[in-house]
Amino acid sequence: MKVLFYGRLSEAIAPEIELASSSNCSIAELRQRLAAAHPHAAATLRSQRSRVLINSSLVGEDFVIGASDQIEFLPPVSGG
Amino acid sequence: MSVVARLEEHRLDPRQELGELLAQAGGDGAVVSFVGIARPHSKSGAPVDELVLEHHPILTRQSLEEIAVGAAERFDVSHVRVAHRCGIIPAGEPIVFAGASSAHRRAAFEAADYLMDRLKTEAVFWKREIGEAGAAWIEPTETDFADRDRWG
Numbered sequence: 319m320k321v322l323f324y325g326r327l328s329e330a331i332a333p334e335i336e337l338a339s340s341s342n343c344s345i346a347e348l349r350q351r352l353a354a355a356h357p358h359a360a361a362t363l364r365s366q367r368s369r370v371l372i373n374s375s376l377v378g379e380d381f382v383i384g385a386s387d388q389i390e391f392l393p394p395v396s397g398g
Numbered sequence: 399m400s401v402v403a404r405l406e407e408h409r410l411d412p413r414q415e416l417g418e419l420l421a422q423a424g425g426d427g428a429v430v431s432f433v434g435i436a437r438p439h440s441k442s443g444a445p446v447d448e449l450v451l452e453h454h455p456i457l458t459r460q461s462l463e464e465i466a467v468g469a470a471e472r473f474d475v476s477h478v479r480v481a482h483r484c485g486i487i488p489a490g491e492p493i494v495f496a497g498a499s500s501a502h503r504r505a506a507f508e509a510a511d512y513l514m515d516r517l518k519t520e521a522v523f524w525k526r527e528i529g530e531a532g533a534a535w536i537e538p539t540e541t542d543f544a545d546r547d548r549w550g
Contacts, residue, residue: 325452325524326535374456392454394537395461397482397521398434398494398514 319385321352325393327368330359341385345370345377348389367394402479403466405459410483415495422477423499430506431497432514438489445529446489449536452524453484461522465513472549473509475500480513482521512549519546 321335331352343351348370353360362368369376371390372383383389400422412433423429436449466480475498482494494517498509518538525536538546 324454328452328524329535371457392457392522393524395520395522396525396536396538396542397451397461397517397523 319383319387319389321389321391323391325395327359327362327391327393330362331356337389339385341383341387343383344379345372345381345383346379348383349379352391362393363391365394368392399470399475400477401463401466401470402477402481403459403462404481405453405462406481406483407485410481410492410495412492412495415479415481416497419477419479419497419499422479426476426499426506427501428503428506429497429499430503430510431495432510433492434494434496434514436487436489436491436493440527440529440534444531446527447530448489448528449487449493450526450528450533451484451487451493452526454522458484458522461520462517465516465520468516469498469509469513472512473498473500474502474505475509478509478513480517482517482523484523515542515545515549518542 319337321337323331349363353363369392372387416431420429440446462480466478470478477499479497487493496510496513498506500506519542526533
């Protein structure tokens with residue numbers, strides 16, 4: 319499954335990675351898994367100010383990821 | 399009532415934005431506008447040559463629209479206008495225009511203030527300052543979040 323990263327996560331990890339199946343894993347578990355794989359980005363991955371979208375919709379920490387879902391990690395945003 | 403929320407990839411002209419808002423505001427007694435400009439130095443004082451604003455292909459426009467509509471619904475305003483740059487913005491150039499018109503001044507002042515507090519913390523952009531010292535990601539401060547929370 320595909321995971322897209324933006325902002326500082328895109329720079330620290332990659333704009334996009336292919337993840338070996340994370341289906342049946344919750345968002346909270348995915349954060350931990352990615353943080354372990356990318357320790358230099360762990361704080362941002364674990365931060366609740368970094369939001370996670372599944373198929374373009376914001377989801378909570380308990381959401382269980384399906385095999386064909388597209389995942390997006392949005393670190394804290396700032397306009398103006 | 400009208401709501402304009404635009405993402406500008408190349409150029410933002412605050413004079414033109416204000417002119418259009420004024421032209422729309424016939425019959426209103428007040429127009430309030432704010433222009434955000436890329437600062438030539440960081441918080442620590444280091445020189446900044448340009449800001450780079452990354453955006454999301456879907457969510458950025460949605461966030462601008464949602465914030466502008468939020469102001470229109472919350473305050474007694476006739477027109478709300480937001481135009482926001484993305485991409486590379488040299489220091490000294492405008493980043494954002496936020497304005498509102500209303501029958502009496504208070505609503506337009508409050509709408510502009512609300513627009514900026516929400517844009518700072520909720521508009522979907524990822525911002526980097528680029529200067530001699532390299533690049534630094536800029537995220538909302540605790541003050542920015544507290545300013546946003548004033549509106550509930």
